[in-house]
Amino acid sequence: DAMVIQNPRYQVTQFGKPVTLSCSQTLNHNVMYWYQQKSSQAPKLLFHYYDKDFNNEADTPDNFQSRRPNTSFCFLDIRSPGLGDAAMYLCATSKGYEQYFGPGTRLTVT
Amino acid sequence: SQQGEEDPQALSIQEGENATMNCSYKTSINNLQWYRQNSGRGLVHLILIRSNEREKHSGRLRVTLDTSKKSSSLLITASRAADTASYFCATDQAGTALIFGKGTTLSVSS
Numbered sequence: 001d002a003m004v005i006q007n008p009r010y011q012v013t014q015f016g017k018p019v020t021l022s023c024s025q026t027l028n029h030n031v032m033y034w035y036q037q038k039s040s041q042a043p044k045l046l047f048h049y050y051d052k053d054f055n056n057e058a059d060t061p062d063n064f065q066s067r068r069p070n071t072s073f074c075f076l077d078i079r080s081p082g083l084g085d086a087a088m089y090l091c092a093t094s095k096g097y098e099q100y101f102g103p104g105t106r107l108t109v110t
Numbered sequence: 111s112q113q114g115e116e117d118p119q120a121l122s123i124q125e126g127e128n129a130t131m132n133c134s135y136k137t138s139i140n141n142l143q144w145y146r147q148n149s150g151r152g153l154v155h156l157i158l159i160r161s162n163e164r165e166k167h168s169g170r171l172r173v174t175l176d177t178s179k180k181s182s183s184l185l186i187t188a189s190r191a192a193d194t195a196s197y198f199c200a201t202d203q204a205g206t207a208l209i210f211g212k213g214t215t216l217s218v219s220s
Contacts, residue, residue, distance in 0.1 A: 004152075006152075033207075040213075040215075041212065042198060042210040042211055042212045042213060043153065043198075043210045045207050045208070045209075048207060057207075088150075090152055090153070092152075092153075097140075097141055097143065097158055097202065098143070098155045098158060099143075099145075099153075099155060099208060100155070101145075101152035101153040101154070102152050103151055103152045104150070104151065104152050106150070
């Protein structure tokens with residue numbers, strides 16, 4: 001089945017230790033998104049790619065970076081995680097208006 | 111930035127009852143979408159209603175849109191325990207990024 005896959009599902013990292021979250025899709029959608037969702041809050045868009053064009057939200061901290069080496073894969077790099085970066089990170093794709101989400105990666109920062 | 115605000119924040123009902131959630135937003139939209147999120151999981155697209163539509167149905171879901179009041183409602187009829195989840199409305203922004211509301215947490219007990 002066509003889908004959006006996120007790895008790992010759970011990630012524990014230490015304060016200040018770089019971490020990379022990955023997302024892959026078999027939908028062949030041209031747009032990919034990264035959202036941050038904290039407990040009981042709305043998903044917050046960090047950035048998105050339209051094909052290879054990168055679009056950063058104005059309030060996304062510089063600590064967050066992203067790479068999209070090809071259509072299928074997208075990575076979220078957190079260069080120096082702080083305790084406030086503990087959250088669920090959601091990857092999504094779209095070709096039209098509807099977005100397709102992966103199951104998320106829950107990041108814990110110790 | 112525009113944002114959907116759901117009301118109520120939490121809703122508890124019995125199986126078989128109907129559940130109604132409301133969403134208000136601030137600026138003109140192209141479309142409004144509703145998503146469901148089961149605990150600790152990614153979001154699942156439920157339904158999209160375009161700005162020129164007033165009502166839309168999908169199975170047990172009925173969505174209305176009142177652009178003059180900048181509001182939408184999601185009605186789930188004959189609720190089941192499996193409907194227990196958080197429900198988010200999302201409005202489009204520049205046709206690509208979605209802005210999510212804070213969500214309504216629905217609990218359906220048997």
